[in-house]
Amino acid sequence: MILDDILAFNQKFVENEEYKPFETNNIPNKKMVILTCMDTRLQELLPKAMNIHNGDVKMLRNAGAIIPDPFDSIMRGILVAIYELQAEKVLIIGHRDCGMSHMDTDRFIQTMKDKGVKEETIQSLEHAGIHLHDAFLGFDDVEKAVSHSVSIVRNHPLLPSYVTVDGLVIDPNTGKLDLVTTKGE
Ligand SMILES: [Zn+2]
The missing domain is CATH 3.40.1050.10 (Carbonic anhydrase)
Structure with missing residues (x-):
């Protein structure tokens, strides 16, 4: 698992004082x-x-x-x-x-739905004033x-x-x- 690798590396990094050049x-x-x-x-x-x-x-x-x-x-x-x-x-x-240039917000929101975000969740956010099209607007x-x-x-x-x-x-x-x-x- 990648986090285990990171933690094992980190232990050696600190033990070997490899942080010294970054102080x-x-x-x-x-x-x-x-x-x-x-x-x-x-x-x-x-x-x-x-x-x-x-x-x-x-x-x-x-x-x-x-x-x-x-x-x-x-x-x-x-x-x-x-x-x-x-x-x-x-x-x-x-x-x-x-990646934010030519961002297709419709496709982005569709991907959220494909990955399990419910339409009613999106609707309730819209009612609360959180507009996903604006929140994830690219350029x-x-x-x-x-x-x-x-x-x-x-x-x-x-x-x-x-x-x-x-x-x-x-x-x-x-x-x-x-x-x-x-x-x-
Ligand atoms: Zn970028």
Whole structure:
């Protein structure tokens, strides 16, 4: 079982003090918070392609690097990084070939039903104001999606004026970064 493997590995990792090269504190050295996608291809590639090491940045990840709502958990994470952890720069990094681009929400909800979620459950959520089509909305254009998230952060009423917010898109194969927006644009 994969968890057993992880726990066995972990025991050796700690015993052998393999954590030593990673020792740091919780303040990001680069005073930066990054929101990117949870895509598996970015796990090691993105930090390596940006020369980011343990302790350098606060890294937030979700499906698509999307901020759907100015008071969702991602935006709260960004504000905590700024006010509690000395972050002064925010980078929103979407990527090419993202699973959230061209998201087919109808198919997605159908898959939920195929895997056992009952129609009445979906209906009762709808009645409670939780609209699955909105909750799992993807995007067509990653540059536009990044720009939209950047504008949500930049225009946030709780964002201090010294914080810069930039948007980029990364290639999940080569790690190449393209600038989407910079401060003032
Ligand atoms: Zn993605």
